[in-house]
Amino acid sequence: MSSIIRNNKFIAGLAILLVLVSTKSFHTIASNKVANDKQIQDSAAETLTNAISKSDLVYSYDEMFNFDIEKYLEKNAPHLAAHSEAISHYAGRSSISPKIIIALIEYQTGLVRKNNGDLKLPFGNLSKEADFNGQVADIADRLSRAFYDGHSFHDTGLNAKRTGDEDARRAIQTIIASGKKTNTLNANAGNETQSFNSVFRQLFPETKLKSNEKEGGAVEVVPADNFLQLPYPVGKSWTYGGSHTNTGSGSYPQSSLDFNNGGRWGDNLTGIWVTSSASGRVVRHSSCFLEVVHSGGWSTTYYHLSGIRVNHGSTVSRDTRLANYASNRNQALCDGGSSSGPHLHFSLKRNGQFYHLNNVSLSGFKVHTGRNSYDGNCNYFWLEKNNSYYCAWEWINNPGVDGDTEPTIWPMENGQVRNNISGNQGVKYYYKIDVPADASNLQIAASGGSGDADMYVKLGALPTTSNYDCRPWKNNNNETCSFETPDSGSWYAMLHAYESFSGLSLKTTYSGGGGGYKVENISISQGNWKRYWIEVPEGMKTLTVKTTANNGDADLYVKKTSYPDKDNWDCRPYDGDSNEVCTFNNPESRRWYIGIYGYEAVDGLTMEAEWKP
Known part of the structure; x- marks a missing residue:
């Protein structure tokens, strides 16, 4: 039991x-x-948090002014710094954020954080192009086309592009799906788009910017009829071609027009000026490509340029001379591309996105876009003003805009005198002089004649009777504003007729304005490079770059658009020792790039750059 x-x-x-x-x-x-x-x-x-948004993909105006591509690469990927202008150029041209472009390089080949691959193919097999610039151009343009895909003016009847976050994500997915990753670090990632999102947030962890444009808005928005002028000087006549997309293919958004005032490759076109369509702030994407950011979320872009005369971040008024269109094919296409001849490629954007030109007015000429890019049939594409119709390739005189509230600003040069200025009581005249770095003894002087004109002077903006840096306030026309150590930038003068006046002369002068950059005790081993860059201000007559050493053989290379190499340079003396000189007359106001190559090893070398007005 x-x-x-x-x-x-x-x-x-x-x-x-x-x-x-x-x-x-x-x-x-x-x-x-x-x-x-x-x-x-x-x-x-985590996927939702890291997901790419429209505000990540579109190159915002805030990013244009506050994200320095070259400085970022010099700090985080110095081996890519020589390509900063190419990234800047194609980011601006496509309106795709340079951060997206950089992150795609890292995602696909790992070339941002490690210099362990072919620098000529930063996107690996995502692109069929065979060089750095070609691949960047290809990827940026394809991202832009994928982003706008499915948004047709004919479908929506609206200019406003009803794009959103899903369009941005689809654009990224389209590019990623086009090739197999060559970066072994990411080769086993389960979700490729999610993997790219993580790479993007690792490289750029800062808070995302909010879009300035409400998504899905169904309200037709166009600039006011008197907001934009034609992009060439008032009183001049140019011809134009059919409306087209920024890339020249497809039918939407037809944001662009080509303008021309004659000339062939090799001609002297320095007398043909491209001007700003409205006042705004300058973005210098490259030596051949500018953007001016206006009020209301609008901006205009200007491509195929040479001789740019405005600085990045500077403020311009409507009809300000920006540059010439280039007479040299290589300059017109400073970072690649194609062009049949000298001309201006002009585009309109809103909140960073290319904007369909239908019903947009330029100097009062209202655009009616065609069926597809470059549609020259006048039954489908034309400009209209005062019940008159103008077909492609007609010559159009630029009358300016009706009811223009922006004042004319007369440019001044160092030592220039404008004589016989007259005006009735109450009239205001405006003048501007660009003062280079290291200038001294700036003087703006009014003198002579009869009556009483009061002078007001201000740095960086138009003065008013209550906002100025200098106001002599004399009882006649003899007034002078002097600045012993002026800041560089645009100085503006206003003449206000306290009483009617006549016969007045205005003179602007400054001293010096040159500058330089010097590096000593440079050592370079055989076969290696040392690279530097300098900023040359406006108004310089000469730029000299030289190297000196009593040993070895260092070769000097200078280039104005990007870091030089053995095949690409603007000056290469190629002497038999380390003492070499490059001299440029009337150098462009821009960043210049210097490379020193150790043909033989050298020690104690000095590199000195000097620019003089």
């Missing part, structure tokens, strides 16, 4: 044990399910 009891106890205990084990297993399974659900939720939350 005791044996039976013991056996029954054993059986009962075994049953209890099985129940406990089963219960524990149930809790374990349930616990694992909860954990898995939480992981899925966390993963989804």
Whole structure:
């Protein structure tokens, strides 16, 4: 009996044990399910947090002014710094954020954080192009086309592009799906788009910018009829071609027009000026490509330029001379591309996105866009003003804009005098002089004639009677504003007729204005490079770059658009020692790039750059 009891106890205990084990297993399974659900939720939350948005993809105006591509690369990827202008150029041309471009390089080939691949192919097999510039251009243009895909003026009847975050994500997915990753660090990633999102947030962890434009808005928005003028001087006549997309292919958005005032490759076109369509702030994307950011979220772009005469970040008024269109094919296409001849490629953007030109007015000429890019059929594409119609390739005189509230600003040069200025009581005249770095003794002087004109002077903006840096306040026309150590930049003068006046002369002068950059005790081993850059201000007559050393053989290279190499340079003396000189007359106001190559090893070398007005 005791044996039976013991056996029954054993059986009962075994049953209890099985129940406990089963219960524990149930809790374990349930616990694992909860954990898995939480992981899925966390993963989804992380994906949503990291997901690329429209404001990440579109090159915003804030980013244009506050994200320095070259400085970022010099700090984080110095081996790519020589390509900063190419990235800047194609980011501006496509309106795709340079951060997206840089992150795609890192995602695909890992070339941002490690210099371990082919620098000529930063996107690997995502692009079929065979060099750095070609691949950047290809990827940026394809991203732009994918972003706008499916948004047709004919479908929506609206200029406002109803793009959103999903369009941005689709654009990224389209590019990523076009090739197999060559970056082994990312080769095993399960979700490629999610992997790119993570790479982007690692490189650029800062808070995302909010879009200035509400998504999905159905309200037709165009600039006021008197907001934009034609992009060439008032009073001049140019011809124009059919409206087209920024890339020249497809039908939407037709944001661009080509303008021309004659000339062939090799001609002297320095007398043909491209001017700003409205007042705004300058973005200098490259030596051949500018953008001016206006009020109301609008901006205009100007491509195929040479001789740019405005600085990045400077403020311009409507009809300000910006540059010439280039007479040299290489300059017109300073970072690649194609062009059939000298001309201006002009585009309109809003909140960073290319904007369909239908019903947009330029100097009062309202655009009616064609069926597709470059549609020259006057039944479909024309300009209209005062019930008159103008077809492609007609010559159009620029009358300016009706009811223009922007004042004319007369440019002044160092030592220039404007004579016989006259005006009735209350009239205001405006003048501007660009003062280079290191200039001294700036003087703006009014003198002579009769009556009483009061002078007001201000740095960086038009002065008013209540906002100025200098106001002599004399009882006649003889007034002078002097600044012993003026800041560089645009100085503005206003003549206000306190009483009617006539016969007045205005003169602007400054001293010096040159500058330089010097590096000593440079050592370069055979076959290696040292690279530098300088900023040359406006108004310089000469730029001289030289190297000196009493040993070895260092070769000097200078280039104005990007860092030089053995095949690409603007000056290469190629002497038999380390003492070499490059001299440029009337150098462009821009960043110049210097490379020194160790043909033989050299020690104690000095590099000196000097610019003089």
